[in-house]
Amino acid sequence: MKPYIRTGLIWSALMIAIMVGAVVWMVDALPKDGPVPVHFDMEGTPNRYASRFEAILIFSSLPAISAIVTVILAIAPSLDPRGTNIDAGRKAYVAVWVGVMIVLALATVGSCMILVNAVNGTPAGPGIVRGIIAACALLFVAMGNYLPKTRPSFILGVRTPWTLSSDIAWEKTHRLAGRLFIGAGLLGFLGAFVLDGIWPVVPLVALSMTAALVSVIYSYFAWRSADDRDNGTGRTG
Incomplete structure (x- = not known):
């Protein structure tokens, strides 16, 4: 296995573990019966509700999607006819890979925090949402730095x-x-x-x-x- 692929996999494993931990914490905080907020506006206020099962399914999909993204990123260089060029630009590849996984982890943790706060009757406010947007913005900065x-x-x-x-x-x-x-x-x-x-x-x-x-x-x-x-x-x- 190429070292930069190993680096990406290690970071992915760490971020997915954080996501799974956040989802488990969120599931434990959910009420056993009644509707659960699953969608929020920019202020962190619930605007759509669903069953407990649907909420678990929605939030569990986040680490699952991240695992799929990890597999794609791990095998993509070997499938690309110009894979040697990815090897040559491996710093950019790893930076984008790690950045994407960090943003996915922050989005997952932030979403779980918003849901748990809503369940407990303490709306999160816009702070967490702003933080997720800011993280996405910094990802674009990192991408821009490595694109050349x-x-x-x-x-x-x-x-x-x-x-x-x-x-x-x-x-x-x-x-x-x-x-x-x-x-x-x-x-x-x-x-x-x-x-x-x-x-x-x-x-x-x-x-x-x-x-x-x-x-x-x-x-x-x-x-x-x-x-x-x-x-x-x-x-x-």
Whole structure:
């Protein structure tokens, strides 16, 4: 097993263990009968209820989904025809992998805390929700930092017909995409704490989608001006 895959698996195991622990704690706090809150607004106030069984099923799916994501990330480099490029950019791969797992763990723990507080009659307020949004924003900052360090692959990065057929287009696109996602993450992080209602999540979603769209469009123009657009090697640097 490649060392960076092992690192990702260790982090995943730790985060999934935290998620399972949070879900077990949440299940123990649920009432035996009656409806249970399963959905909350941006202030942490319940706005949908379900049975105890459905609540357990919903929250148990979070560590299960994380385990599936872990398996996909662990085997993806061996399935990618350009897997050696992922090996070369392994720091970026591990950073994104670990960042995703940390955010999933924080979202799971935060959601369980909100539910338990609601069951106990003490609404969590917007603090936990803001924290989850801020964590997502920091993930985008981390992704933006590592995007310029990636190498052409079918798994990670801005994968368009133009970036995959030109190393120069890949480099230029990911330098721009890195800056855009860092900016989106920083503004999203700020918005998580200064905006109210549903608005804290809006800047992060809107800016990240804009960053992705601009990167895709730019990749075409970078390809048009690239000297290797007809004979890219699939590997930069």
